Amino acid sequence: MRAGMDIRILESKEKIAEAFFKLLEKFSFEEITISEITGLAQVSRNTYYRHFRNKLSILEFLSDELIEDYFFEVQQLREKDLEHVLALYFSFWLRHKSFVRVLEKQRLQGLLLDRLRQKLPDFMKSSSLPWHEKNGGKRELIHQLMIGGAWNIFTYHLENKKAIHPELLSQELIREMKDTLEKDAQRLFGADL
Template sequence: MVAQSRKWLIESFITLLKEKPYESITVKDIAEEAQLSRRTFYRLFKDKTALLSYLGDQLIHDYLNQLQAIPKTNLNFEQVLTIFFNFWWSKRKLVRLLIHQNLFMNLLDQINPAAFRLYDFFDAPWHINGSRQEISCVMSFSVGGFWNVLNTWLSQDDQHAPSPETIAKTLSRALVKLQTGK
């Protein structure tokens, strides 16, 4: 019942985000839309910011699960990029809503801690054999760049947005050029 109530509250929150600004959405609004009590909301979330954070954690968790389900053998960097961009493309309606509400970039703080786990998952051109602090610095740099690409790319409507594969190829070419100078 807890999981179902969370699901209803998140769905209600998303519905309300389509109708009005985040700042004007109240816990009461979310609970009423979900047809649950405010007490149920507060049992599951501290406030609407905690609900948004939970939604972000779920998105990141779903992406990491999808990435980890793929065999590591023969997985090249362009394939990882394609998986990344295909995943976010599949979530584009929600991401666009978060972008429109100026909430998407806030999720960057949530993905940074999870990014360290990605470092050992595959080889990338920018990987270094360094300390945890050095690797954290590299991942913060790269995740920030990818998040900004997502923000810019998914702000476009479907008709104007390049395909996930096109974005992955473009970035892969650029990163190789950065690495090799050619």
């Protein structure tokens, strides 16, 4: 549960969000009405508007909940090297692929990635990951590249129905990055890595 949020408020928001997502699985985002959402959730319009501005804010809420769950799982990792974090990233989103696929079908998957990108700097400040140093944001561009790159790899494998286990995918990615950087360091950067 989100820190500081009343349990009744959270339950009410989750009811609305679940109803909306059920509708989103069957109908287009544009077709779904507030009345349909409140009817399925069995809440009043006042309750709906007390918690959400519009349908997009429901997706932001659902995305934020997932992202917070992901960040929590990262903090719980025993081995916090890049290989294990990437494996967790791929396995986490694979567990939630139905959410990702619905967003993709609705052409709204960019919303999830934007929310992840927006929340990353705050997570980095409190993270115990070794590459999330308190260095004045000097690595923020690399972090953003990693988030976007890992997301693209995940969705590529999801779209192509590649059955690569998340741990093997992580190992393969790191091996390819290392090989490429070692082979091309002189040509790309004018120095050995």
